[in-house]
Amino acid sequence: MAPQDGLRIETVVIGAGITGLSTALFLARAGREVMVLDRGDPWGESSGGNAGxxxxxxxxxxxxxxxxxxLDLWEAEAGSRNLGYERTGGVRVALSQDEVVMLKKSVAxxxxxxYGFDYLEGKALHRAVPWLGPGVLAASLSPRDAFSSPLRCGPQLLxxxxxxxxxxxxxxEVQAIEPDxxxxxxxxxxxxxxxxxxxxxxxWSGHISAMLGxxxxxxxDVNMLTITEPVDHVLDRVVTHIGGVLSLKQYPNGTCMIGGGWQGKGNPESGTKELDYEQLLHNxxxxxxxxxGLRQLRILRSWSGFESVAPDALPVLGRLPGREGVFIATGARGGYSLGPAQGMLLAELITDGHTRLPADSFDPARLV
Amino acid sequence: MKSTDIAIVGAGPAGLAAAREAVESGLSVMLMDDNSQPGGQYFRQLPRQFSRVDRVRHGRAERLFEVLDHPRLHYLPDCVVWDVPEQGILAYAAGTGSGRVRADAIIIAAGATDRPLPFPGWTLPGVITAGGSQNMIKGQAVRPGDDVVVAGNGPLLLVAAMHLISAGATVRAVVEAAPFQRRAWSRLASLSWSPSLLVQALSWRLRLAAARVPFLTGQAVIEAHGAPALEAVSIAPVDHRGGINRASVTTLEADCLVVGNGLAPAVELTRLAGCAHHHDPMLGGWTPRRTKDLETTVPGLYTVGDGAAIGGVELALAEGRMAALAALLQRFPCACLHKRRHNLARHLDRLGRFRTAVADIFAPPETFLELITPETPVCRCENVTLGELGHLAADGAAGMVQLKSTTRLSMGRCQGRFCLATLADLVATRRGIKVADLDWPRFRPPARPVLLGDLLHEEIPPPVLPDDPHLPRGS
Incomplete structure (x- = not known):
């Protein structure tokens, strides 16, 4: 199927990752006519290669x-198809007294x-989560934390x-956008x-919006990830860190995914994505x-992937300033996790002109 | 970070020969090998703890191992070189220490991997590769089976059969897919490029004949049967295009099937280093582009032996020396070294012609894909069958990268070593293009699976943690 010159479609979504596909899905469910374009394989960049x-x-x-x-949307959608979604709950750890202070502040x-999250420390924490090392001093616990294996999710969502x-x-690939x-x-x-x-x-969202001036x-961000060999199930929760430098989970196939936003080296223009040796070791x-227990596992693969982050790391979600009919969703830290909600809000903005949640603080106009 | 004149990966024939050449000329060498004992596959040794009195003392191996005691050589056994983080730097990991080493020259002599081909029953217990059989016999003094069928393609089948007989096994048959004999006589002249190797090959053949081992040519194992382990194998004629004559099947009882379909160079490190590669089935598939000096497209990075292009032990020994000489010449350009290099180049040339002649004689059928049934696993780590792949690849649109991410093929412990070549054959055949023209998935570190705990020994500056976990960290 090859669109010919002059083909007219109501809505075109640029990017077949989690955000673009979610937007397209909700627009289509609202009765809109939608085409999604991707410069490469659908689900081929960070949606397919992130920590989940x-x-x-x-x-x-x-x-x-x-x-x-x-999370509501992930769960609802996972009810009807296998998105590699599992609601394990999560534990957010602190490793030093400074981090314990940060964690307490964050929970407050x-x-x-x-949003109330349980806070545990010392023996109570290690009884609740026995596989944590002695270096973990405290943690907050969320029953809503979950994961979705990107490789499982992609084909199903597509x-x-x-x-x-x-x-x-x-x-x-969209090479230029001309108002007509x-x-x-x-x-x-x-x-x-x-x-x-x-x-x-x-x-590449910035590159596209620049086409419109x-x-x-x-x-x-060039985030690094590492996956281990599969082993018996031990990690029954996703692990995160108060300082944002660790994400860890064990997938149903037994492999453990290690991330945490440690920076590799890369350039979206050339597409190069490399590891940084010392940053990987820190991770x-x-x-x-x-x-x-991870010390006993072999690592099978390390890689890195791009994440677009706004200077304030909040979603860039809404109308592109000064361009009637152009909408954007990018820029949030953790874009994979927020993808379905961003897609829903953007679809609502397009079809109804307003969103079910206030989105003022995400307005792209704040960056211009 | 450590530093050395020459870093060598692999203590097999090629790596040891390179090490000797280098230390004898005054250079310092760091030699890293993922085995506990030196020798690589060809000179594989029994574990030190074994007290067998009949331990084979291989004179050539002993002479090669002498270099390990040299004061300028730092030998790290049980050590995985897992990445090339920057040009001229290798990252290594061992139980006793890990870190990086910076070297003026790097010589990669990482050896080869068996190239298994899927067929019904290939994952049954009792079905092993030729390399695996050699490991068990040479490295553990274990006989893989009592009644053994050796099958596949290439000269290694004869070697495997020889060792099995020495280990006390009964070899029921050697099943060679190439129509060997008819071609061999017509190519004898070309084999004379290396008379000693020719004599060796003929002696193997004679010893097999003496042991009354049937040598079946132009045939292939089409199925391995048994539950829960191997009980019998079915054999059928195969033509030069890979067509199987299923009307003429014979079945042999066996408790072990040793399969060898040639070797593939272990190119993970040259891939990670960014060297250019080309695809040459005669050399084992993907092989780094090399100069006459065996230098890759990455300056100062050499690759030698079966780890670069399949050629056997004599070629490996000579290539190891050549790369070390070339690295030496970079430092001490002098006439006598040039002369040595010139003589070595002529020797390499002769061995190269012998390799071509052998490859020609053992030329396998164009494809073995007809052996694979829909239920056959193509990727055994993730248990992906041909049926699953065929369904996805039916329209020819899905490439290797996409099939990998949708099926998880090649994402298990073998990191693709045992399945990617088969996937490439499948996709290329379906699309009517060459394997070399496919878009292959990218190689990622580590070059081999490596214990996470082994990576953590190196002292590095403490990390700079983000002030605010929510803010951007890149540029």
Whole structure:
């Protein structure tokens, strides 16, 4: 199926990752006509290669409501298809007295925002979570934390979106966007005309918005991940860290995924993604400190992937300033976990003009 | 970070030969090997703890091992070189220590991997690779089975059969897919490039004949049967295109099937280093591009022996010396070294021609894909069958990368070593293109699975933790 020059579609979503596909799904369910374009394989970048952590308690207080909505959506969707989703609950650890102070403050702040998480320390914590190492002094616990294996989720979500009547066109890079009343998207295989453009292109979102003359100061994180060999099940919760430098979970197939936002080296323009040796060692070291049993496992693969992050790390979700009919969703730390909610809110904004949750603090206009 | 003149990966024939050449000329060498004992696959040794009186003392091996006592050589056994984090630097991990070593020259002599081909029953207990059989006999003094069928393609089948007989097994048959004999006589002249190797090969053949081992050519094992372990194997004629004549099947009882379909160079480290590779089935598949000096496209990084291109022990020994000489010449350009290199180059040339002749004689059928049934696992770590792949790849649109991520093929413990080549054959055949033209999944560190705890020995500056976990960390 190759769109010909002049093909007219109501809405075109740029980017077939979690955010673009979620947006397309909710738009299609609202009766809209949608096509999703991706410059490479669908689900081929960070949506397919991220850690899959869905943690409520690590989120910025301003994002808690959005994350709770997202978890509801993950759970609802996982009820009808296998998204590699599992609600294990999570433990957010502190390794030093300073971190214990930070953790207590964070738990209190979350409480003020209406989210109560249990706080445990010392023996009580180690009784509750026996596989944590002695170096873990305290932790907060969230029953809502979960994970979704990106490799399991991708094919299922792509199928769901296709079944909703959305065309997903791979290897179709948008090279230019020309306003013509609506918009004309230039691709190597011909142009596509549409009324509404949704930019959900992850780390390339800034590049797309720049085609429309809107410069967004988005940053690029190059997050490293490591996966171990499969072993018997021990880790019955996802693990996060108060300082944001560890994410850890054991997937149903027994492999353990180790992340934490340690930075590799990479460049979205050239597509290079490399590891940073010392940063990787720091990542593995802290993982082994929190769960000493990991020392006995072989690691099978380490890699890195891009994450687009706004300077304040809040979602960049809403109308692209000064461009009627152009919407964007990117820039949030943990974009995979927030993807379904961002997709829902953007679809609501497009179809109804308003969203079920307040999204003022996510307005892209704050960055321009 | 440690530093050394030359870092060598692999203490097999190629690595040891390189090490000797280098230390004897005054260079310091760090030699890292993932085995407990030196020798690699060819000179594999029994564990030190074994007290067998009939331990084979291989004179050539002993002479090669002398270098290990040299004061300028730092030998690290049980050590996995797992990444090339920067040009000129190797990352290594061992139970006793891990870290990085910076070297003026790096010589990778990482050896080869068996290239298993899937067929019905290939994952049954009792079905092992030729390399595995050699390991058990040479490295553990264990006989893999009593009634053994040796099958596949290439000269290693003869070697495997020889060792099995020496270990007291009955070899029911050697099943060679190439129509060996007819071609061999017509190619004898070309084999004379290395008379000593030719004599060795003929002596193997004669010893097998003396042991009354049937040598079946132009045939392949089409199925291994048994529950819960191997009981019998079915054999059928296979033509040069890989077509199987299923009307003419014979069945042999066996408790062990040794399968060898040639070797593939272990190119993980040259991949991770960013060296350019090309695909040459005669050399074992993907092989790094090398100069006459055996230097890759990454300056100062050499690769030798079966780890670069399959060629056997004589070629490995000569290549090891050549790479060390080339590295030496970078430091001490002098006439006598040039002369030594010139002579060595001629020797390498002769051995290379012998390799070509052998590869020609043992030329396998174009493909073995016809052996694989829909129920056959292609990826045994993740248990992905041909049926599952075929369903996804039916329209020819899905490439290797996509099939990998949707099925998890190649994502298990073997890191793709045992299945990616088969997947490539499948996809290339379906699309009617060459294996070399496919988009292969990227190689990722570690080069081999490595214990997480073994990676943590190196002292590095303490980490800078983010002030605010929510803020961006990159640029």
């Amino acid at each position: 952590t869905l943690s409520l308690q690590v989120k910025h207080p301003l994002v808690l409501d959005l994350m709770q909505l997202s 702040l979350q409480q003020r925002h209406g 199928r769901a979106v296709s079944e909703a009547g959305v065309d997903i066109v791979d290897h179709r 009343g609506g918009y004309r998207l230039v691709t190597p295989a011909g142009a596509i005309r549409c009324d509404i453009v949704v930019i959900a292109a992850g780390v 809107v410069e967004l100061p988005l940053m690029v 593995l070291r802290i993982a082994a400190r929190v769960v000493p």
